[in-house]
Amino acid sequence: MLDIRQGEAVHRRGFVIGKLNKIVNLVTMLEASVETRVRFAETDAMGVTYHGNYLPWFEMARVAMLDKIGYPYRELEKDGFLLPVLE
Template identity: 60%
Template sequence: MIHSISKIRVRYAETDRMDVVYHSNYLVWFETARIQMLDQIGIPYREIEARGLFLPVLTVSAAYKSPARFDDHLEIHLFMHKKPRARMHFEYEVRRGEELLATGQSSHGFMDRSGRAQRPPEDLLQKIEAAWAATESI
């Protein structure tokens, strides 16, 4: 398993009139966590795109348990429980301290510039494997 944590401070612009974080911002935070995880394993998303590959969202969902509000300090936990084959699957938890505010999941496929499905590059799979092994040894 790979586990990555991104820290977010809720901006005023992310809230609605009820002082609650607007629901679509959680999806942006999920993306922030994915980009950070790719950086941490040594293959930045910009590098993936430079190779002519993209990771479009195939599915995404979120379940809201308790509202986040302006100026909250949050952690976005990303989990990769399955090693990728043709797709990458992620699960998310949004937490304010120990309190679970939301959960989510997303799946992504690799595609080239013309929109054709691609297999993940071997070096990316190797970096995921190395990150996986490092987590298991802890």
Template identity: 55%
Template sequence: MKSRSEITVRYAETDQMGVVYHGNYFTWFEIGRTTLLKEIGYSYKELEKSNIMLPVIDVSCKYIDAAKYDDVITIESTVEEIKGVRITFSYNLYRKDDNKLLAKGTTTHAFVTTDFKPINFKKYYSECYEKLVEYCQ
């Protein structure tokens, strides 16, 4: 299953040539991830209230083509892997007008408490875990 969200590239996200600054793609990955979590009924806010945090421990992005000012970008997000105390989300970013793949990437997170101690998410939050598994590729 895939989660889809859309953003429109803002002028502030671009350089003088109207091309999106590379660091903004990671913000878009976060939009995709938070949308996916909301779709399964769990927001970051709710997880944090339950003493769960998901710090990023690894990130990658492959840039394929430039996103530009005012492009509408579709963010497709899935769960690539969920294993032990780690979860990896994958993202594909497409320009909506021509469905051109612009970038793809991943973020890996650890399930930890607010004290940054690893937690067995499957054991303590099995309902959320099962919903995340549905988004596995």
């Protein structure tokens, strides 16, 4: 759980997550986009992509979003945070 105090994100255990200060406004929606080519193997005979193939693309966008705010996923994990993907 995060708490915002004087522009800093503070974890419930009390330590300041200074890197999250780069997010100017946590209330607004962050956006990131990634262009990728849909491979032939990811489509059926009609050229439609199976819905299960979207998850890796969502992961690519999530990594791009973290890079955009200056807090790469590897650094996030190093600081003890994980972003699990749930259905």
